[in-house]
Amino acid sequence: xxxxxxxxxxxxxxxxxxxxxxxxxxxxxxxxxxxxxxxxxxxxxxxxxxxxxxxxxxxxxxxxxxxxxxxxxxxxxxxxxxxxxxxxxxxxxxxxxxxxxxxxxxxxxxxxxxxxxxxxxxxxxxxxxxxxxxxxxxxxxxxxxxxxxxxxxxxxxxxxxxxxxxxxxxxxxxxxxxxxxxxxxxxxxxxxxxxxxxxxxxxxxxxxxxxxxxxxxxxxxxxxxxxxxxxxxxxxxxxxxxxxxxxxxxxxxxxxxxxxxxxxxxxxxxxxxxxxxxxxxxxxxxxxxxxxxxxxxxxxxxxxxxxxxxxxxxxxxxxxxxxxxxxxxxxxxxxxxxxxxxxxxxxxxxxxxxxxxxxxxxxxxxxxxxxxxxxxxxxxxxxxxxxxxxxxxxxxxxxxxxxxxxxxxxxxxxxxxxxxxxxxxxxxxxxxxxxxxxxxxxxxxxxxxxxxxxxxxxxxxxx
Ligand code: GLY
Ligand code: MN
Ligand code: MN
Numbered sequence: 001x002x003x004x005x006x007x008x009x010x011x012x013x014x015x016x017x018x019x020x021x022x023x024x025x026x027x028x029x030x031x032x033x034x035x036x037x038x039x040x041x042x043x044x045x046x047x048x049x050x051x052x053x054x055x056x057x058x059x060x061x062x063x064x065x066x067x068x069x070x071x072x073x074x075x076x077x078x079x080x081x082x083x084x085x086x087x088x089x090x091x092x093x094x095x096x097x098x099x100x101x102x103x104x105x106x107x108x109x110x111x112x113x114x115x116x117x118x119x120x121x122x123x124x125x126x127x128x129x130x131x132x133x134x135x136x137x138x139x140x141x142x143x144x145x146x147x148x149x150x151x152x153x154x155x156x157x158x159x160x161x162x163x164x165x166x167x168x169x170x171x172x173x174x175x176x177x178x179x180x181x182x183x184x185x186x187x188x189x190x191x192x193x194x195x196x197x198x199x200x201x202x203x204x205x206x207x208x209x210x211x212x213x214x215x216x217x218x219x220x221x222x223x224x225x226x227x228x229x230x231x232x233x234x235x236x237x238x239x240x241x242x243x244x245x246x247x248x249x250x251x252x253x254x255x256x257x258x259x260x261x262x263x264x265x266x267x268x269x270x271x272x273x274x275x276x277x278x279x280x281x282x283x284x285x286x287x288x289x290x291x292x293x294x295x296x297x298x299x300x301x302x303x304x305x306x307x308x309x310x311x312x313x314x315x316x317x318x319x320x321x322x323x324x325x326x327x328x329x330x331x332x333x334x335x336x337x338x339x340x341x342x343x344x345x346x347x348x349x350x351x352x353x354x355x356x357x358x359x360x361x362x363x364x365x366x367x368x369x370x371x372x373x374x375x376x377x378x379x380x381x382x383x384x385x386x387x388x389x390x391x392x393x394x395x396x397x398x399x400x401x402x403x404x405x406x407x408x409x410x411x412x413x414x415x416x417x418x419x420x421x422x423x424x425x426x427x428x429x430x431x432x433x434x435x436x437x438x439x440x441x442x443x444x445x446x447x448x449x450x451x452x453x454x455x456x457x458x459x460x461x462x463x
């Protein structure tokens with residue numbers, strides 16, 4: 001299935017990517033950039049133990065960035081001095097043609113990929129001068145294991161070019177349609193597995209064969225498990241809430257979207273209150289998202305929004321101020337993850353500089369610890385959860401529990417959790433949101449109810 005119309009007859013810009021990495025390497029370690037040669041091997045098809053089946057193939061993202069090639073067992077070499085990019089395809093295994101069909105020829109690969117030359121892997125001569133690290137030969141052969149090269153690769157990947165942005169927008173569009181299908185297919189969703197199936201079916205129908213990550217399909221209290229992938233509980237009417245976090249992939253580029261809705265289209269009081277609170281966190285974050293803004297500050301601001309709204313709802317006691325509760329870090333376990341992460345070929349993409357040993361529990365799991373810059377793509381995904389396991393410590397700690405109205409909190413456990421997640425490009429002046437599936441609670445309610453009215457059985461042909 002063809003990709004975005006805007007990329008028709010264009011090649012993935014591998015050569016420019018090699019230059020991008022070189023320019024990042026020059027900034028990081030100029031001496032290493034002199035006459036540097038980058039060499040990266042792609043992933044190979046790996047077999048399962050004691051079995052002739054292979055594991056699902058997922059291309060190495062660094063290799064893809066420098067080649068645009070999704071073939072297992074290939075390699076790429078960039079000679080910066082000559083500005084020459086060579087792709088090495090795996091040698092032809094004649095025995096395998098019967099099973100797998102004819103491989104791409106050198107000529108067709110040269111037409112398809114943005115490289116200067118295509119050869120076979122057996123042409124790589126590991127003893128040649130090009131592959132020596134001997135400084136006397138003034139030849140620098142860098143592989144991913146080199147710290148500076150790795151840093152340069154990560155940094156280059158953090159800034160998306162127009163081609164990558166088109167791929168990501170396409171993945172986002174597919175994902176929007178899938179989320180719409182899930183929302184409107186409630187009559188056939190009596191188990192979390194059905195949500196999973198509905199999403200995957202529509203992704204595949206639109207040509208997206210891989211998910212960016214395992215879909216997270218929760219109902220009721222399981223909405224409080226951040227990366228819940230069990231996806232197999234019955235959706236009984238007493239459960240009220242659904243959370244689906246799923247994203248289709250396009251040409252190795254990810255999307256990552258979360259939507260929440262009531263299972264019968266009618267928001268319960270507490271579910272809607274938490275939904276509106278999270279929506280406010282996201283809206284407030286958007287007000288601060290722009291180049292130069294420090295992501296940590298925006299993240300902490302969203303904690304303050306949560307605290308403020310919890311005080312209004314009575315979950316936090318009204319006699320305390322937002323700042324007092326913020327300083328006591330009482331919100332940490334209600335909103336245990338970060339506001340968002342870098343997004344690209346990996347769902348949690350490169351160059352975010354997370355610090356998981358941060359002593360401040362409010363930002364320990366924040367995956368971006370840097371300022372925003374144009375061309376970065378990030379997620380804006382605040383959340384609010386009621387997890388008995390996570391909150392046990394908070395409730396047992398008198399320093400923290402004194403801020404909490406337990407009797408009010410007890411009314412919210414059944415909601416499980418709410419997260420609202422969108423994919424956002426940082427632009428010169430602000431931002432652009434890739435994902436457009438509605439998050440307006442009234443509109444969501446209408447979509448769910450319209451599905452109920454249809455009462456259809458079987459998959460919805462939304463796309
Ligand atoms: N889907 C994983 C995440 O939102 O980070
Ligand atoms: Mn995410
Ligand atoms: Mn997600």
